[in-house]
Structure formats: C-alpha cells, structure tokens
Amino acid sequence: MAKSSQLRRKGDLEPLPNKSQKLLGLLPFAVMAVVALIDLLNGPRLGFLSLLTLGPTFASVSGSVRRTAVVGGMALALSLPLAAYNHLLGRTQNYVTLATIIAITGASMLASHLRIGRERELANVRLVAEAAQRVLLRPVPRQAGNMRVALSYTSAAAEAQIGGDLYEVATTPQGVRLLIGDVQGKGLDAVETAAWVLGAFREAAYDKDELSGVAEQMETSIVRHLTDEKFVTAVLAEVRHDDTISLLNWGHPSPLILRGDGTVDLADPPEEAVPLGLTSFGHTRPKPYQVPFADGDQILFYTDGVIEARDGGGAFYPLGERMSLLESEDPQAALEVLRADLLHHVGGPLDDDAAMLLLRR
Structure with a gap:
C-alpha cells in the first residue's frame, strides 16, 4: 500500500498561504496609504493622523511581532510629513497623535506575541494528535x-x-x-x-x-x-x-x-x-x-x-x-x-x- 494514500499528506500538514492570508499581510500598508491619501485630499483643515494606528492594529492580526513593529514604525514615519502638511509639527495635538501610535503599536505587538504563542500551542497539540492517529491507523x-x-x-x-x-x-x-x-x-x-x-x-x-x-x-x-x-x-x-x-x-x-x-x-x-x-x-x-x-x-x-x-x-x-x-x-x-x-x-x-x-x- 502506498504510504501517501494511508497517512496524512504533507500538503495537509503544512498548507501554503492562501489568498486571504496574503491579503491580510498587505492590508496594514493599504490602510495607511488610504489614510494618507484621504488626509492629503481633504487638505490641512481635517486631520486623519490618528487613523494611522489602524496599520499596526491590522498587522497584529496575521503578522509577526517584528512585522507589527515595522508597520508601527512606518506609521510614525508617515505621520511626520502629514503633520507638517497639516501644520501640526510642534503642537500638542501632534504629540498626542505620536504617543497614540506608539501605544497602539506596543499593544499590537503584545497581541501578536500572544496570538503566535497560542497558534504554536494549538499546532503542537495537533501534531501530537496526528502522531497518535498515525500509530493507530496502521497500513x-x-x-x-x-x-x-x-x-x-x-x-x-x-x-x-x-x-x-x-x-x-x-x-x-x-x-x-x-x-x-x-x-x-x-x-x-x-x-x-x-x-x-x-x-x-x-x-x-x-x-x-x-x-x-x-x-x-x-x-x-x-x-x-x-x-x-x-x-x-x-x-x-x-x-x-x-x-x-x-x-x-x-x-x-x-x-x-x-x-x-x-x-x-x-x-x-x-x-x-x-x-x-x-x-x-x-x-x-x-x-x-x-x-x-x-x-x-x-x-x-x-x-x-x-x-x-x-x-x-x-x-x-x-x-x-x-x-x-x-x-x-x-x-x-x-x-x-x-x-x-x-x-x-x-x-x-x-x-x-x-x-x-x-x-x-
């Protein structure tokens, strides 16, 4: 009996990322780009800088801690030219926005760390169950x-x-x-x-x-x-x-x-x-x-x-x-x-x- 027909196939154990996962990976960058575009189109009268926190928030859903931190850093970097465009540099509102982005990025990094730990735990439990199942289901x-x-x-x-x-x-x-x-x-x-x-x-x-x-x-x-x-x-x-x-x-x-x-x-x-x-x-x-x-x-x-x-x-x-x-x-x-x-x-x-x-x- 061919072994591949009786045991779990490698493709079942290690599935390749699907389209949804790839889209989730691009979502933080797309959101920040949209926020920047809306801010520029509406002129300096309306500020949308706080919405840049959506970037690290979405990154924590599927990305690693490092990726979430990078997205948060990009949000901070993007907020500076936008703040200058909105004449907010040196003003209290800009400092509050920067602090908010930093705080949300930190919280998102923690959420990403906890999510990854939980995913590893579930993966280990699944591997144990699969190993036990292979022992039981003999050729x-x-x-x-x-x-x-x-x-x-x-x-x-x-x-x-x-x-x-x-x-x-x-x-x-x-x-x-x-x-x-x-x-x-x-x-x-x-x-x-x-x-x-x-x-x-x-x-x-x-x-x-x-x-x-x-x-x-x-x-x-x-x-x-x-x-x-x-x-x-x-x-x-x-x-x-x-x-x-x-x-x-x-x-x-x-x-x-x-x-x-x-x-x-x-x-x-x-x-x-x-x-x-x-x-x-x-x-x-x-x-x-x-x-x-x-x-x-x-x-x-x-x-x-x-x-x-x-x-x-x-x-x-x-x-x-x-x-x-x-x-x-x-x-x-x-x-x-x-x-x-x-x-x-x-x-x-x-x-x-x-x-x-x-x-x-």
Missing part, C-alpha cells in the same frame, strides 16, 4: 484472503481539529473481517476513543467465531471506557467463502456495492441501530445481515466526511453517482481517482477527515 494489506483491498485517507484542513476516523482489516480463520468507524468529537479525546475501539476489534476479530460475537465483545469492552455519553458509529464486515458479505451497522453510513454489471446498491441494514456505546442505555443492539457479494463486485466503506463534503454551492458530494469511477484494474488507483474527484468537488481542503476502504472480489 492495511493490499491482499486479504481472496479480497483485494485499497484505502484512501484524506485529512481535514489544517485549521480543523483531528477527527476520530478509524479502520482495520484482519484476515482471520473465520474469513476477512474489517471495521470502519467514526468517533464522536474531535482532538485527542477522539483519538483515545479510537484506540479503545481498534484494540477491542483486533482482539475480538480473532477470538469469536460469529460476527455477532465480535460485536458483543467489542461493546462490552468499549462501554467500560466511554464516558459522558460518547459514542462511535461503525460498520463491521465479514467476507467468507460464499457469495455474500455479512455486515453489522452501528448507525454508520451504509456501504455502497458496485456490481460487476455496473449497478450500485446501498447495503442498508434491515433496521436502524444506535451507535456503538449507546446500547448500554437499553437500546436494541444491531444484528448481522447478509447481502450478495459475488466475484467482480466491489464494496466501498466510508466515513461521513466523504458524503458530507460540500461544494461552493453547498451541495453534498454525490458518492453513489461517482461509484462508476472505480473502474481501474488496480483498486488503489481506482480509489485515488475517486479521492481526486472528491477534492475537485470541494474545491479545496476538506472540513472533516474522510476515509474510504474498498474491497474488490
């Missing part, structure tokens, strides 16, 4: 039993919090078993919960003969660790040697099956069930169900970050209509085409992590 095998497997994992935009998407594929004596899920919440708490879920699956997948037994053992183990009504949506699947696939759905988006003849089926459960972690509150546990899965069929498991991705007009990504893109002989190449189409639909970085796991028979 899946390209071949599992008689199944060919492909995986695509696309991280959210850098400013979004780490999500709790999880996946695992295990080749057991009972057949190929897999799990895909999404933990409620974001950040390190979500990563910790994902660790409990994956650990429970990795143990139960080899211990239990039936898929229902895997589910029961997972629920028993996970409920002990989930607090504050946290929950996980997930799908369990098992592929044996017949032409069916067994599924068990804890309130997760249903898998899509692309048949050999090109038709697409939604593998919905016979009845809806609550997410994993909520069955202890008296809700009915989900039951396994079987759907046809013959040679030449493909089944796509995914998280809600895929189907909830929106374009500029607010339209959701039509995953069912795009299943025909999975036509390449190489499952991984096919899934990369689908991923590229998803990003094209959004037109930029995703707001939520998006995982897709493809099984081809």
Whole structure:
C-alpha cells in the first residue's frame, strides 16, 4: 500500500498561504496609504493622523511581532510629513497623535506575541494528535484472503481539529473481517476513543467465531471506557467463502456495492441501530445481515466526511453517482481517482477527515 494514500499528506500538514492570508499581510500598508491619501485630499483643515494606528492594529492580526513593529514604525514615519502638511509639527495635538501610535503599536505587538504563542500551542497539540492517529491507523494489506483491498485517507484542513476516523482489516480463520468507524468529537479525546475501539476489534476479530460475537465483545469492552455519553458509529464486515458479505451497522453510513454489471446498491441494514456505546442505555443492539457479494463486485466503506463534503454551492458530494469511477484494474488507483474527484468537488481542503476502504472480489 502506498504510504501517501494511508497517512496524512504533507500538503495537509503544512498548507501554503492562501489568498486571504496574503491579503491580510498587505492590508496594514493599504490602510495607511488610504489614510494618507484621504488626509492629503481633504487638505490641512481635517486631520486623519490618528487613523494611522489602524496599520499596526491590522498587522497584529496575521503578522509577526517584528512585522507589527515595522508597520508601527512606518506609521510614525508617515505621520511626520502629514503633520507638517497639516501644520501640526510642534503642537500638542501632534504629540498626542505620536504617543497614540506608539501605544497602539506596543499593544499590537503584545497581541501578536500572544496570538503566535497560542497558534504554536494549538499546532503542537495537533501534531501530537496526528502522531497518535498515525500509530493507530496502521497500513492495511493490499491482499486479504481472496479480497483485494485499497484505502484512501484524506485529512481535514489544517485549521480543523483531528477527527476520530478509524479502520482495520484482519484476515482471520473465520474469513476477512474489517471495521470502519467514526468517533464522536474531535482532538485527542477522539483519538483515545479510537484506540479503545481498534484494540477491542483486533482482539475480538480473532477470538469469536460469529460476527455477532465480535460485536458483543467489542461493546462490552468499549462501554467500560466511554464516558459522558460518547459514542462511535461503525460498520463491521465479514467476507467468507460464499457469495455474500455479512455486515453489522452501528448507525454508520451504509456501504455502497458496485456490481460487476455496473449497478450500485446501498447495503442498508434491515433496521436502524444506535451507535456503538449507546446500547448500554437499553437500546436494541444491531444484528448481522447478509447481502450478495459475488466475484467482480466491489464494496466501498466510508466515513461521513466523504458524503458530507460540500461544494461552493453547498451541495453534498454525490458518492453513489461517482461509484462508476472505480473502474481501474488496480483498486488503489481506482480509489485515488475517486479521492481526486472528491477534492475537485470541494474545491479545496476538506472540513472533516474522510476515509474510504474498498474491497474488490
């Protein structure tokens, strides 16, 4: 499995400055230029010198402490010829204006320092969460039993919090078993919960003969660790040697099956069930169900970050209509085409992590 398809891509971790960031960088200089122009056009009768403080104020929003200080120095330098033009040199009003620019520049430098410190703190927390997530989300095998497997994992935009998407594929004596899920919440708490879920699956997948037994053992183990009504949506699947696939759905988006003849089926459960972690509150546990899965069929498991991705007009990504893109002989190449189409639909970085796991028979 190509490493780039399974781990967070470098472009997701270190995004290049976008147009908005560049415009913010130019804004302080543009504002001071506009203030100077207005002052000159209105003549010496009206003074706009105090508005030069907008320069360092705007600089503190996105610039460094040094940049903010430079902008403040430029505001001071610009105020002197404007003061001369307005016949204010040596007058009390000019001294008050200079003191105001100096004070606002100092306050803006402090604000910039505090902002940068907070951004570093958030970046460090995100890096820790990403590192933990990489450890949890191990590479899946390209071949599992008689199944060919492909995986695509696309991280959210850098400013979004780490999500709790999880996946695992295990080749057991009972057949190929897999799990895909999404933990409620974001950040390190979500990563910790994902660790409990994956650990429970990795143990139960080899211990239990039936898929229902895997589910029961997972629920028993996970409920002990989930607090504050946290929950996980997930799908369990098992592929044996017949032409069916067994599924068990804890309130997760249903898998899509692309048949050999090109038709697409939604593998919905016979009845809806609550997410994993909520069955202890008296809700009915989900039951396994079987759907046809013959040679030449493909089944796509995914998280809600895929189907909830929106374009500029607010339209959701039509995953069912795009299943025909999975036509390449190489499952991984096919899934990369689908991923590229998803990003094209959004037109930029995703707001939520998006995982897709493809099984081809």
